[in-house]
Amino acid sequence: MRGLTPPxxxxxxxxxxxxxxxxxxCGRPGGGAVVTADGSSTLYxxxxxxxxxxxxxxxxxxxxxxxxGTDGGLQKLCAGDVDICAAxxxxxxxxxxxxxxxxxxxxxxxxxxxxxALVANRKxxxxxxxxxxxxxxxxxxxAEGRVSxxxxxxxxxxxxxxxxxxxxxxxxTYDHFTHAIVGRMHASRSDYTSSEDxxxxxxGVTGDELALGFVxxxxxxxxxxxxxxxxxxxxxPSNGAGAISPTPDTITRGTYQPLSRLLFLYVSRRSLxxxxxxxxxxxxxxxxxxxxxxxxxxxxxxxxYTRARARVTSPTE
Amino acid sequence: MSAPVSGLPPDLPSAPASGRSSASSxxxxxxxxxxxxxxxxxxxxxxxxLLPLLAFLVLFVSVLAxxxxxxxxxxxxxIPSRKPQLAGILPALVGSASLMGxxxxxxxxxxxxxxxxxxxxxxxxxxxxxxxxxxxxxxxVPSIIYGLLxxxxxxxxxxxxxxxxxxxxxLSLLLLPMVIMTSxxxxxxVPLSVREACHGLGxxxxxxxxxxxLPMCFPRMLTGIILALARAIGETAPLLTIxxxxxxxxxxxxxxxxxxxxxxxxxxxxxxxxxxxxxxAAAGIVVLLAVMLLMNGFALWLRARLQRRLPG
Numbered sequence: 176m177r178g179l180t181p182p183x184x185x186x187x188x189x190x191x192x193x194x195x196x197x198x199x200x201c202g203r204p205g206g207g208a209v210v211t212a213d214g215s216s217t218l219y220x221x222x223x224x225x226x227x228x229x230x231x232x233x234x235x236x237x238x239x240x241x242x243x244g245t246d247g248g249l250q251k252l253c254a255g256d257v258d259i260c261a262a263x264x265x266x267x268x269x270x271x272x273x274x275x276x277x278x279x280x281x282x283x284x285x286x287x288x289x290x291x292a293l294v295a296n297r298k299x300x301x302x303x304x305x306x307x308x309x310x311x312x313x314x315x316x317x318a319e320g321r322v323s324x325x326x327x328x329x330x331x332x333x334x335x336x337x338x339x340x341x342x343x344x345x346x347x348t349y350d351h352f353t354h355a356i357v358g359r360m361h362a363s364r365s366d367y368t369s370s371e372d373x374x375x376x377x378x379g380v381t382g383d384e385l386a387l388g389f390v391x392x393x394x395x396x397x398x399x400x401x402x403x404x405x406x407x408x409x410x411x412p413s414n415g416a417g418a419i420s421p422t423p424d425t426i427t428r429g430t431y432q433p434l435s436r437l438l439f440l441y442v443s444r445r446s447l448x449x450x451x452x453x454x455x456x457x458x459x460x461x462x463x464x465x466x467x468x469x470x471x472x473x474x475x476x477x478x479x480y481t482r483a484r485a486r487v488t489s490p491t492e
Numbered sequence: 493m494s495a496p497v498s499g500l501p502p503d504l505p506s507a508p509a510s511g512r513s514s515a516s517s518x519x520x521x522x523x524x525x526x527x528x529x530x531x532x533x534x535x536x537x538x539x540x541x542l543l544p545l546l547a548f549l550v551l552f553v554s555v556l557a558x559x560x561x562x563x564x565x566x567x568x569x570x571i572p573s574r575k576p577q578l579a580g581i582l583p584a585l586v587g588s589a590s591l592m593g594x595x596x597x598x599x600x601x602x603x604x605x606x607x608x609x610x611x612x613x614x615x616x617x618x619x620x621x622x623x624x625x626x627x628x629x630x631x632x633v634p635s636i637i638y639g640l641l642x643x644x645x646x647x648x649x650x651x652x653x654x655x656x657x658x659x660x661x662x663l664s665l666l667l668l669p670m671v672i673m674t675s676x677x678x679x680x681x682v683p684l685s686v687r688e689a690c691h692g693l694g695x696x697x698x699x700x701x702x703x704x705x706l707p708m709c710f711p712r713m714l715t716g717i718i719l720a721l722a723r724a725i726g727e728t729a730p731l732l733t734i735x736x737x738x739x740x741x742x743x744x745x746x747x748x749x750x751x752x753x754x755x756x757x758x759x760x761x762x763x764x765x766x767x768x769x770x771x772x773a774a775a776g777i778v779v780l781l782a783v784m785l786l787m788n789g790f791a792l793w794l795r796a797r798l799q800r801r802l803p804g
Contacts, residue, residue: 209749209750211750213738219739220574222739223574223739224574226739226741227571227572227573227574227739227741230571230741230742231571236742237742237750238739238741239738239739239740239750240738240739241735241738241739242738243735256653372763374763374764374765375763377765378763378764378765381765394765397765397766398765398766401765470574
């Protein structure tokens, strides 16, 4: 290329700027100190908020937050690909074994409560509440191809198609929902629109008058004016009679059953030894309560965060 | 170095003149029964030009109307945020620019090298025609396939992770067939008489390439490359596949850094249900369009400038 001096010089000038940045590093030292988080989309709004606030407070910090679902995130954690996994359920024995085999130890930190919210389109005038029995009839594997109209759910409801939206199979929300509603984890009909990203589900339900879906409570909170919340009656008067809507109060007191749950961070011990991961986790636990409220999740009692901080600093569980 | 080239007609005289030539042949010909057909064809052609222009205009105006309140320095220099009013596009913009720079650095030398070999050195054989066939086929492979390949080879097997380098290598694969094909066409545009003149003066192949052929066809090559890059800057699917869709609020500082790009940021915003994020997406689209226009404009300018320089 050296022979074609004038054109080559021009190209070199053009490329030089970007390349200098890309290769030499824009004059900033230390390229690798990035905190990587991945996992549940239910917890994504909180992790994103923490990452953003930390970034604004300390511009040198570098945090990435991905959405792979709880399954995907835990796989990456146990493969050593990420430092932190956000999970909307506890780790399964098989996953814990995978971590063991890879020699990765981790610490489990509860960071917020969540309820799975049942949502429909704002134009839906008929669905005032659903019972857990009805939900089971809608979502169980046997419902595939049979429960396809609203009138199949409850007589008197419109004889129009029922279009379902829900968490994808890599999502902890899916695990919890199937476990709580169908009775068996990972058992459900498959003819519904699924995504690990709740944003897409909200968009889907917003655009379809005949939709019924379930999303993390935070996603309902952020889209109150676009979604209709459907209260759930679990038929058990001991935790509140009648149909109950998810609210911070009903979720914390455990009356919004069976769709309340805890959300966790799983942090690799090896990563915790790195100061940037440690300071991210510390910042997370310090600000989780305020930021959870802001993004629509339900904070834990302050004592839970104190215990979690102690768990981070103690060398062993 | 430009001495052997002087006096030669600049290449490509036909392309810009073709519009006029049909008009002049119209004038020369006496009006016959074919004239109404001619006029109808003229109108159809004009309509065919107008439709895509109109579609683009409608698209652009509606996007611009959505984007207008968000466009500003704060948007260009800000980091992504959960609050749409605060969200900015700087990491994505810098990410796209670095990704393109790195991609060009990888794809252009390899692509031009391959083109030179195929066009100037390789003997015609079954093998070379098989390779040629494959290259033209590869240019038509959907970009997500390159994404899957990149995920398996660069991200997993080579342990590059979701880094800038993995992204650039993946996009380079996508670009290579296009770069090779446009470079070969550029090499082929140099008239045979020039080559014969070189040989006649006793120049060897390398000397001829270095002093005559490459300088002559470089503007053409460059245009092709920049147009290919401008296409690549809008690629989303392969980058989604290698897992680059994450919240990244910092600028990439090495080839191993995590990154975001303009199309990925637009995708992330558009997938949010809140309409204020859609305004951000629209503003992101305007920025992306501006970058593409700049690149295409730069290609035109560079080509004009280099072509003017050649005969002198």
